Amino acid sequence: MRIKADPEVCIGSGMCALTVPDLFDQSDDDGTVVVLRPEPPAERIAAVRGAVGRCPSRALQLLDV
Template identity: 50%
Template sequence: MRITVEADKCCGAGQCVLAAPEVFDQRDEDGTVVVLDEAPPEETHPAVREAAQLCPAAAIALSS
């Protein structure tokens, strides 16, 4: 799995961080998503998929 984000679409809701805190964080200055691991281990994939689905701005894209 590969994660990409469109930071300009991010609204800073933080749902990704709540769903997968080992993979996502937010910038302190504006709350924009930060990807901590662009190719996370397989055991985190369910949480990462949930994070992408929960994103209200659809700023997170997943690929194989």
């Protein structure tokens, strides 16, 4: 599984970084999402799905690759 984040769509709300800080951060420049672990471990997939669902701009995807 791979996390895909679109910084062009991200509005910098910070929901992902607040709720799953081991996998997401925000850019110091503009607050857009930074994916810390693009290939998350299996035990964190549920947390990623939660972050994807809470993202207000739909900037996050979890790809089955």
